[in-house]
Amino acid sequence: GQNIDQPTEMTATEGAIVQINCTYQTSGFNGLFWYQQHAGEAPTFLSYNVLDGLEEKGRFSSFLSRSKGYSYLLLKELQMKDSASYLCAVRDLLHTGGFKTIFGAGTRLFVKA
């Protein structure tokens, strides 16, 4: 089966850097995603990793280590609007050839002034 773990909540200061970790277990790994979700809204895509290493996109970076089943999302120069839930998600390739994306419980980030 699949299992995705990430911290429940984190608090950081405006302008600082925060790292949100995610560990996963899956049988047919086919990519790891980070999504941002504000309360009451649908998730929006932030990043995608399928190979080991760091992917950088503006203030957001995501890292993947497939051998360790580990990823992190790095947010730099934090802004108040970054207060949201950050969802780690894994795409699992099924034996049927299809796939499905499974989400972790999300990490609620609070950015304080």
Place this chain on the structure above:
Amino acid sequence: GAVVSQHPSRVICKSGTSVKIECRSLDFQATTMFWYRQFPKKSLMLMATSNEGSKATYEQGVEKDKFLINHASLTLSTLTVTSAHPEDSSFYICSARDPASGSQRTGELFFGEGSRLTVL
């Protein structure tokens, strides 16, 4: 990016009634759509994979007779919650990939706005 639209965004119904939620891909065709359910402060739980022109694939523990999914066209999937009860109250979100965009390679999902169902 691709646009997925859900309707209604909010619905309140009486216990025992059925509610239909629509999910449309507005600027692309989606052979596959995914329906998720989310409880407050919890993760998105995959309910089923909706396949155009064929039966939906339900996740373990999801009652297919309770949550009817129809994917009659390449741009529309519907989720019908039958004989709704208060425990069915939740946030339901649909999603899809856009085959014509980079999301087909990455598997990035585009989400609808979500539908908040409250069963009294």
